[in-house]
Amino acid sequence: MSTPNPNDPGYNRVDPDAPVVAPPRNSSALLWLLVLVALIALGLWWYGKRQATEAVDTSATTQQPALVGETTPPPAVVAEKKPVAKKPEAKPKPVAKLTRDPSPLAGNQAPKYPPQALRSGVEGSVSVRVEVDAAGNPTDVTVVERSGERSRDLDRAVTDAVRKWRFEPAMKDGKAVAGAVVVPVEFKSQ
Known part of the structure; x- marks a missing residue:
């Protein structure tokens, strides 16, 4: 058998029956x-x-210093364990645990009187229950009470407006939590 010649036309030909050998894997630096x-x-x-x-x-064992001229070191003396007097820990002062319900922020835009209800002379108040998450965003708005004439326009105006509001979240033990608040809105034509 002779050495392969790179100038030979069959030099780069791959044998389909030859076993495939995977190259060695390098370990990841990461x-x-x-x-x-x-x-x-x-x-x-x-x-x-x-x-x-x-x-x-x-702290449990102490050694005595060696005396000059002594040939054998003294044996170790085990000190009696004494209870360590701990300083009394300063207890944190009681903090007033802040607990409150969510409340609407002052910059919220009031619901607009629906033009059709205003032309028809529909008046009344609508109270909605607003579920507020810990970040102050309303998650659910439902009408809980109406007074005066029942109007879907008034209900829709209040729920649409309150869904866009921002709230100060409820607090329990000084931490923001989810909560609910009832918001009343009154519509009167003047």
């Missing part, structure tokens, strides 16, 4: 970086745990 970070974190944890254990051992 994987190695993660392994390194994990090892460092493990080492720091172990070192901190070891330091805490040594601190307890050091």
